[in-house]
Amino acid sequence: MRNxxxxxxxxxxxxxxxLVGVCVLIALIPLVSIVYTAAVQGGQVFSVxxxxxxxxxxxxxxxxxxxxxxxxxxxxxEGSFAMLALASLISIPxxxxxxxYLAEYSRGPLGRTMSFIADVMSGVPxxxxxxxxxxxxxxxxxxxxVFSAAAGSIALAVLxxxxxxxxxxxxxxxxxxxxxxxxxxxxxxxxxxTVRVVLRSAxxxxxxxxxxxxxxxxxxxxxxxxxxxxxxxxxLGYNQxxxxxxxxxxxxxxxxxxxxxxxxxxAALFLILIMLPINLGARIYLARRAKKFGTG
Numbered sequence: 001m002r003n004x005x006x007x008x009x010x011x012x013x014x015x016x017x018x019l020v021g022v023c024v025l026i027a028l029i030p031l032v033s034i035v036y037t038a039a040v041q042g043g044q045v046f047s048v049x050x051x052x053x054x055x056x057x058x059x060x061x062x063x064x065x066x067x068x069x070x071x072x073x074x075x076x077x078e079g080s081f082a083m084l085a086l087a088s089l090i091s092i093p094x095x096x097x098x099x100x101y102l103a104e105y106s107r108g109p110l111g112r113t114m115s116f117i118a119d120v121m122s123g124v125p126x127x128x129x130x131x132x133x134x135x136x137x138x139x140x141x142x143x144x145x146v147f148s149a150a151a152g153s154i155a156l157a158v159l160x161x162x163x164x165x166x167x168x169x170x171x172x173x174x175x176x177x178x179x180x181x182x183x184x185x186x187x188x189x190x191x192x193x194t195v196r197v198v199l200r201s202a203x204x205x206x207x208x209x210x211x212x213x214x215x216x217x218x219x220x221x222x223x224x225x226x227x228x229x230x231x232x233x234x235x236l237g238y239n240q241x242x243x244x245x246x247x248x249x250x251x252x253x254x255x256x257x258x259x260x261x262x263x264x265x266x267a268a269l270f271l272i273l274i275m276l277p278i279n280l281g282a283r284i285y286l287a288r289r290a291k292k293f294g295t296g
Contacts, residue, residue: 042267042268044265045070050072051072052072053072054071055076056259056263059255059260068259070259070266071263073270075235075243076247076267079231079234079244080245082149083152086238087217088157090153091213092210095163095164095165095210098165098168099164099166099168100194100199101114102114103168118162129223130223130225133227134146137151148229152223155223155227157217159216160216160217164209167208167212168206174205175201211279211282218246218274225247225250228242230244230248231243245270249267253265
């Protein structure tokens, strides 16, 4: 009887393992398909010249007109990194500070309200954020100064802020209360205990939240279509319109011209190659840090 029960448990275990494996494979199919298609289609134009060249000025379809100019995506790369840098400077410190406040200092209705608002903002469609920032810039600066890299950065920062806030808050709440009490027992002020002990213990969640926010902002096209607008000459300052990778992928991919469609796949491939190492690097960093401090 004991052998029968043991065999039955093993059979259930193997069946569930197989089911989980099948589910993982099914989930990987879209990812592998997207990466493969981007590599095949974008690989036709992906080169140093493509990454450093200017956008194509002649739109055509190679199968119909023969030779076509594919151009490059240098202006979009410049604009994307410039806007992501400013958005990160705005949202990551602000989100960490908000998460610390919600987890460590706010216990009343105000804290619950702020946490609820952060949850709601995490689910707000990006196009709504773009409309909000567009109206804000229109009201504050007037019609002549609506479109700019600064407006695009603000829109991306609004998208990033709730992600950083919620992941920081949840990470800090998972830190054992005994660590805080140990710091207080040693006479360490509360703010220093929070920064040096609690925040350091939750650094994995904080870094993860920052990476998730950066990845989301780096792939958003809708808010930039209404704020940054685009600029074929590259990044000319935060007070000028600017190009970015997600908008040109959308615009070129739906243009109907063969050379622009291929360029869109090339830009998508570059975006994948940028975001993938960032995520992998963060995973490696977190794994090494967990091993160093003996946490998992």
